[in-house]
Amino acid sequence: MTKNVKAETLSWSCNEGVIELELHRAPANEIGSQTLADLEAFVEALAELQNEASALIIHSSIDAGFCAGADLRELYQTGKTMGSSDRIAGVREFLNRIHSVLNAIDDLPLTTIAAVHGTTFGGGFELALVCDLIIADKMTRFCFPELRLGLIPGFGGIPRLKRDLGNAVVRDLLLTGRSMNATKGAQIGLVSQLVGEGKSLVAARSTARQILKFDKGTSIAAKRFVKPIPRAELREEIEIFCDLFSRPAVDAGLRRFVESDDPYPYLP
Amino acid sequence: MAETQHIIDEIQKLAAEHFKVAADHVAPDDDFFQKLGIDSLQALELLTRLENHFNIELPDYEMQGVVDFRTLADRISQRM
Numbered sequence: 001m002t003k004n005v006k007a008e009t010l011s012w013s014c015n016e017g018v019i020e021l022e023l024h025r026a027p028a029n030e031i032g033s034q035t036l037a038d039l040e041a042f043v044e045a046l047a048e049l050q051n052e053a054s055a056l057i058i059h060s061s062i063d064a065g066f067c068a069g070a071d072l073r074e075l076y077q078t079g080k081t082m083g084s085s086d087r088i089a090g091v092r093e094f095l096n097r098i099h100s101v102l103n104a105i106d107d108l109p110l111t112t113i114a115a116v117h118g119t120t121f122g123g124g125f126e127l128a129l130v131c132d133l134i135i136a137d138k139m140t141r142f143c144f145p146e147l148r149l150g151l152i153p154g155f156g157g158i159p160r161l162k163r164d165l166g167n168a169v170v171r172d173l174l175l176t177g178r179s180m181n182a183t184k185g186a187q188i189g190l191v192s193q194l195v196g197e198g199k200s201l202v203a204a205r206s207t208a209r210q211i212l213k214f215d216k217g218t219s220i221a222a223k224r225f226v227k228p229i230p231r232a233e234l235r236e237e238i239e240i241f242c243d244l245f246s247r248p249a250v251d252a253g254l255r256r257f258v259e260s261d262d263p264y265p266y267l268p
Numbered sequence: 269m270a271e272t273q274h275i276i277d278e279i280q281k282l283a284a285e286h287f288k289v290a291a292d293h294v295a296p297d298d299d300f301f302q303k304l305g306i307d308s309l310q311a312l313e314l315l316t317r318l319e320n321h322f323n324i325e326l327p328d329y330e331m332q333g334v335v336d337f338r339t340l341a342d343r344i345s346q347r348m
Contacts, residue, residue, distance in 0.1 A: 028309065064309050119309055139316050143328075178327040181316050 032071030069122025115204035126155035136182035143179035149253035159233035
């Protein structure tokens with residue numbers, strides 16, 4: 001039996017043991033308040049769906065890529081109307097909510113796959129990192145561009161990348177702000193399967209069919225053993241982010257990004 | 269010089285293929301943003317294609333301020 005739900009920024013379906021979450025907010029699936037609300041609705045629906053499935057695939061139907069990260073324009077425009085303490089309180093609330101969503105997906109009793117392509121930046125990279133496997137087409141780029149704004153990644157990216165790959169990779173991406181292609185990602189173990197252009201969803205569905213062959217309880221036990229959630233570091237990340245967010249340099253960085261006519265506004 | 273010209277030719281060919289324009293539509297000193305009508309995310313697509321083709325890593329910061337094929341070829345040659 002197929003179950004389909006279409007929300008404003010994303011859709012989900014459950015069919016023959018596989019849940020698929022499709023991101024479809026133009027121009028590049030930026031995560032703002034509406035996407036967050038839709039993700040919360042999805043997580044709520046998972047309470048029931050997870051009993052009917054063994055695998056979850058997260059993918060994007062937007063050409064530009066999987067997800068370009070947080071909606072910086074919304075963040076800037078919303079912040080302009082608020083005083084400093086209200087801005088920080090608003091950001092903290094947003095971070096607490098997105099962390100709840102991402103922790104819930106990270107901890108799901110399902111095998112989860114991010115099928116990515118194109119721009120997978122910032123919060124988009126962090127969304128991919130909550131999944132058990134990342135299947136990437138060769139045009140994918142991963143990046144933590146937050147330092148150019150005077151911030152660190154705020155959706156759990158540092159603790160999760162450190163958990164999965166180690167501190168050296170975190171330092172490389174975080175401290176240089178450079179983006180990394182999927183071939184490099186596969187070489188360092190971030191990408192579990194590297195596929196041709198436009199093939200990540202096909203490969204993810206094939207992998208999901210393999211996952212369905214296994215006893216679900218065994219898969220859950222294996223996942224719990226190998227994938228602890230770094231909760232203390234995730235909480236610490238929110239504190240550091242909010243501390244940095246209160247600095248004037250961040251507002252200047254956001255304004256520069258939003259108002260920029262630089263041909264490379266996404267580049268650090 | 270001949271090597272740089274070869275890289276320029278390769279970049280123009282890859283860019284023309286990727287953005288579906290005729291190869292003779294672009295020249296070494298063209299502003300590729302204007303000539304190809306591309307935005308920053310599409311420029312990253314070109315970067316990925318170039319990295320895969322030349323089997324190098326070209327960090328984004330090396331692209332900062334680069335808008336023409338000749339300068340881009342120079343950046344690539346420094347990494348080969």
